[in-house]
Amino acid sequence: MIPPSAPATLPPLFADWFASRGWSPRRHQLEMIAAAQAGSHALLVAPTGGGKTLAGFLPSLIELSERGPRPATGPGSGIHTLYLSPLKALTVDVERNLMTPIREIGLYIHVESRTGDTKQSKKQRQREFPPDILLTTPEQLALFCAWEGARSYFADLQCVVLDEIHAIWSGKRGDLLSLGLGRLQQFAPGMRRVALSATVDDPAMIAGWLAPSFPSPISGEDGPRSGSDGGSDHATPADPRGGAASPHPSRSASHLPPQGGKGVVVVRGDPGSPPVIDVLVSEGHVPWAGHTGQHAMPEVYQAIAAARLTLVFVNTRWQAEFVFQSLWAINDQSLPIALHHGSLAAEQRRKVEAAMARGELRAVVCTSTLDLGIDWGDVDLVIQLAAPKGASRLVQRIGRANHRLDEPSRALMVPASRFETLECQAAREAVAENAFDWEPVHVGTLDTLAQHVMGVACSESFTVATLHAEVTGCGPYRDLSYEAFEEVLDFVATGGYALRTYDKFARIVRDRDGFWRVRTPQIAQRHRMNVGTIVTAATLSVRVASGRGGARRTRVGGRKIGEAEEHYFERMSPGDTFVFAGQVWAFQGISGLDALVTRATDRDPKIPSYGGSKFPLSTSLAVRVRAMIQDRDHWRVLPVDVQEWLALQERRSLIPTADSLLIETFQRGTRYFMVCYPFEGRLAHTTLAMLLTRRLDRAGVGPLGFVCTDYSLAIWAIRPLDGLDFDDLFQPDMLGDDLEAWLEESFMMKRSFRDCALIAGLIERRQPGAEKTGRQVTFSTDLIHDVLRRHQPDHLLLRTARADAAAGLLDVARLGQLLTRIGGHIRAVALDRPSPFSVPVLVQIGRERVGGGAAEMILEDLACGFDEEALIAEVMAQIPDEPSSAGEVGR
Numbered sequence: 001m002i003p004p005s006a007p008a009t010l011p012p013l014f015a016d017w018f019a020s021r022g023w024s025p026r027r028h029q030l031e032m033i034a035a036a037q038a039g040s041h042a043l044l045v046a047p048t049g050g051g052k053t054l055a056g057f058l059p060s061l062i063e064l065s066e067r068g069p070r071p072a073t074g075p076g077s078g079i080h081t082l083y084l085s086p087l088k089a090l091t092v093d094v095e096r097n098l099m100t101p102i103r104e105i106g107l108y109i110h111v112e113s114r115t116g117d118t119k120q121s122k123k124q125r126q127r128e129f130p131p132d133i134l135l136t137t138p139e140q141l142a143l144f145c146a147w148e149g150a151r152s153y154f155a156d157l158q159c160v161v162l163d164e165i166h167a168i169w170s171g172k173r174g175d176l177l178s179l180g181l182g183r184l185q186q187f188a189p190g191m192r193r194v195a196l197s198a199t200v201d202d203p204a205m206i207a208g209w210l211a212p213s214f215p216s217p218i219s220g221e222d223g224p225r226s227g228s229d230g231g232s233d234h235a236t237p238a239d240p241r242g243g244a245a246s247p248h249p250s251r252s253a254s255h256l257p258p259q260g261g262k263g264v265v266v267v268r269g270d271p272g273s274p275p276v277i278d279v280l281v282s283e284g285h286v287p288w289a290g291h292t293g294q295h296a297m298p299e300v301y302q303a304i305a306a307a308r309l310t311l312v313f314v315n316t317r318w319q320a321e322f323v324f325q326s327l328w329a330i331n332d333q334s335l336p337i338a339l340h341h342g343s344l345a346a347e348q349r350r351k352v353e354a355a356m357a358r359g360e361l362r363a364v365v366c367t368s369t370l371d372l373g374i375d376w377g378d379v380d381l382v383i384q385l386a387a388p389k390g391a392s393r394l395v396q397r398i399g400r401a402n403h404r405l406d407e408p409s410r411a412l413m414v415p416a417s418r419f420e421t422l423e424c425q426a427a428r429e430a431v432a433e434n435a436f437d438w439e440p441v442h443v444g445t446l447d448t449l450a451q452h453v454m455g456v457a458c459s460e461s462f463t464v465a466t467l468h469a470e471v472t473g474c475g476p477y478r479d480l481s482y483e484a485f486e487e488v489l490d491f492v493a494t495g496g497y498a499l500r501t502y503d504k505f506a507r508i509v510r511d512r513d514g515f516w517r518v519r520t521p522q523i524a525q526r527h528r529m530n531v532g533t534i535v536t537a538a539t540l541s542v543r544v545a546s547g548r549g550g551a552r553r554t555r556v557g558g559r560k561i562g563e564a565e566e567h568y569f570e571r572m573s574p575g576d577t578f579v580f581a582g583q584v585w586a587f588q589g590i591s592g593l594d595a596l597v598t599r600a601t602d603r604d605p606k607i608p609s610y611g612g613s614k615f616p617l618s619t620s621l622a623v624r625v626r627a628m629i630q631d632r633d634h635w636r637v638l639p640v641d642v643q644e645w646l647a648l649q650e651r652r653s654l655i656p657t658a659d660s661l662l663i664e665t666f667q668r669g670t671r672y673f674m675v676c677y678p679f680e681g682r683l684a685h686t687t688l689a690m691l692l693t694r695r696l697d698r699a700g701v702g703p704l705g706f707v708c709t710d711y712s713l714a715i716w717a718i719r720p721l722d723g724l725d726f727d728d729l730f731q732p733d734m735l736g737d738d739l740e741a742w743l744e745e746s747f748m749m750k751r752s753f754r755d756c757a758l759i760a761g762l763i764e765r766r767q768p769g770a771e772k773t774g775r776q777v778t779f780s781t782d783l784i785h786d787v788l789r790r791h792q793p794d795h796l797l798l799r800t801a802r803a804d805a806a807a808g809l810l811d812v813a814r815l816g817q818l819l820t821r822i823g824g825h826i827r828a829v830a831l832d833r834p835s836p837f838s839v840p841v842l843v844q845i846g847r848e849r850v851g852g853g854a855a856e857m858i859l860e861d862l863a864c865g866f867d868e869e870a871l872i873a874e875v876m877a878q879i880p881d882e883p884s885s886a887g888e889v890g891r
Helices: 012-020 027-037 052-066 088-105 120-128 138-145 171-187 203-210 294-306 317-329 346-357 391-398 418-432 446-459 464-471 482-494 521-528 566-570 619-630 632-637 640-652 682-699 737-745 747-760 774-791 796-809 812-822 836-842 868-876 884-888
Strands: 041-045 081-084 111-113 133-136 159-162 192-197 264-268 276-279 310-313 337-340 363-366 381-385 410-414 508-510 516-518 539-548 554-565 577-580 583-591 594-599 661-668 671-676 703-708 713-717 826-830
Touching: 012 052, 012 088, 027 041, 027 052, 027 192, 027 264, 041 052, 041 203, 052 081, 052 088, 052 133, 052 159, 052 192, 081 138, 088 111, 088 133, 088 346, 138 171, 138 446, 159 171, 171 446, 171 464, 192 203, 203 264, 276 418, 294 310, 294 317, 294 381, 294 410, 317 337, 317 363, 317 577, 337 346, 381 391, 391 410, 391 418, 410 418, 418 619, 418 640, 446 464, 446 482, 446 508, 446 516, 446 521, 446 747, 446 796, 464 482, 482 508, 482 796, 516 521, 539 583, 554 577, 554 594, 619 632, 632 640, 640 836, 640 868, 661 836, 671 836, 682 703, 682 713, 682 737, 682 812, 703 836, 713 836, 737 747, 747 774, 747 796, 774 796, 796 812, 836 868
Parallel strands: 041 192, 041 264, 081 133, 081 159, 111 133, 159 192, 276 410, 310 363, 310 381, 337 363, 381 410, 539 594, 661 826
Antiparallel strands: 508 516, 539 554, 577 583, 583 594, 661 671, 671 713, 703 713
């Protein structure tokens, strides 16, 4: 990393504007101006409320204020600055805030936003008459890269501002963004890259991702149509390692790749006032289990009533619906409370945002849609309902309160259970120490690269060597071998060896001069309709139904109220009621891509909203929770009933240590149980449980099923489990043959393959005038998956799908670290009854099933045998010769 330059000074026009507001420019804002004047790329890490976004735009505003008259066409008439944010709502908010200095200073600068919600007429006008500053999303950048004429459109680009970079740099969205930046750098070599964030744990890693490093152009191939490709495909020497992309080496500050002698300047903002974070203990106790926080709704409502404007953050859309309904049920003061989540119609979200800006609301129940960057100055309280699952996410959400650097943000955390109380306290301490969640180094994915290659071909023709050089100048693909790139190119051109006989998979062709281009304009059109890497579950538009026709009335869709997953409606029958958009609706049926509903008269929905955890427990927060549990002195900061719960666990069983694994076994009725406490998150626990049941099945103990939480997992069987060799059972070799065998028969591989096929463009969900349903997409991708497994098992997409499943759906890397950590440190204890720690996971039994030799056995006795109150009473029942205080733990 390059140290920041000496701070610059503000031009008089801007200095006067700061003074008129009673402000002084902050050091990091002046250092960002100095970096821009030096022509350097920059990463700004500064706390929320410190003028971070303004710091990113100030150099552009200064440059635009000093330019001469803007020509209508030709050089100098294009976009000067491109702003990219991870959320559409953030883009709209930044447009509103950016116009304030432009309007008050009197600058002649044209600013517009462009998202998926922008009207087509406005998009067309922006293409013909580009604004000076365009605010948009990474998905729109991928679309720009697939435009004909993109090179000339962005020829004047001077700066790209990447907001909330921590939220988009890793993963496939970050891969596509990095490739898009590489394209823009080719169009405008002098373009500066600016990244902004408040929660970066490792700035050197982000700076390494941000920095461009292009190899020297190959002679005769420095343009889209210069030079011949015949025989020049191998002009660049092959990577001696060959194969697919290999992991990046560790990048310290001294290894950041330069671009034209320029690196990335890392600017750090001064710390702001520490936030004030309280943890709510409802009526002096915390439930043993749960995830909704329903017990604390009266206190949450009281906190809302005492504040000006409160954001109530939850982790899932369905939990948002539940909390919104719960608050309205006790809203005896008729406070204006709104709902905001990603499934709601864009119009409804905009109405809520506008009402917040006008100060007309007292509270908004929301999900991650309002996590990032949005400046709601009147918000004076943030409530995190249920555990946040990560310190960085908590910091982002807390930063929505006050949004001013010199005033502390106020937050209230509401744990839904006793384990969540530990997690909330751990997150609170992490925020106090300014410790953010760790991020692993990310390697670029090949399905994302395939989409980008296709987009480039839709925009202009290219040669293999030139595009490979461009791609390897992008952070995630810096180690991509030439052979791996050729494999991706062959996939885009033919579909791969097993699919090349099918004409539908041939999307690009090479001409006589050796340049690759898209086959037909129709293929290019379909590609542009399917850009992006966000593959969500297939959704249906939820529309209010109206009746038409005579005696035989038919239902047709009317006003759209939002979107919901297709599978959610598959289990419904006409007349079933459910909660959506803050109201109770009656399901009427599915018509095409619409779920038709009518208003329900019944206030109690029949179909409950799903309230499970969307986010896994972060690795860094899990480390803190494990350390807290084993440290008795640390218990003093916890509520009294949680301390007593921990003490009772210590008497009845053991307290797990940070470097060991506690395993409890006990019998209940005719079933035998094993409960483990890795504290590694739901994904890793689910994968571990699946692999353990395979081993237990081979051992002949008859595993029947399992359930998992972020903190523990429980497996039950028809034979005793306490006589097992646990050291052997938990050997890391389960991640070898056992994992491979399970993946071969698992639905997860097909699910992962479906997503990869959609991203890579092998299957297109959207086509002109039509859109495939989720069932149609799944049917198509399942057929291709089976063909490739039989005829080309090493196909690029199969390998990518397996890597995705291991990382995203199974968390294999984290599981491997767990198995290594506990090797030789397993502490097993046989109990005569369930332990206090086991209650939260046992009450979930009946929700999940697994296969195995005894899977056909009916578990009705388990489904109804774990009533929470009865189970707690059993756990707390006094053991002979035990001090009576053991039974005083609050319920």
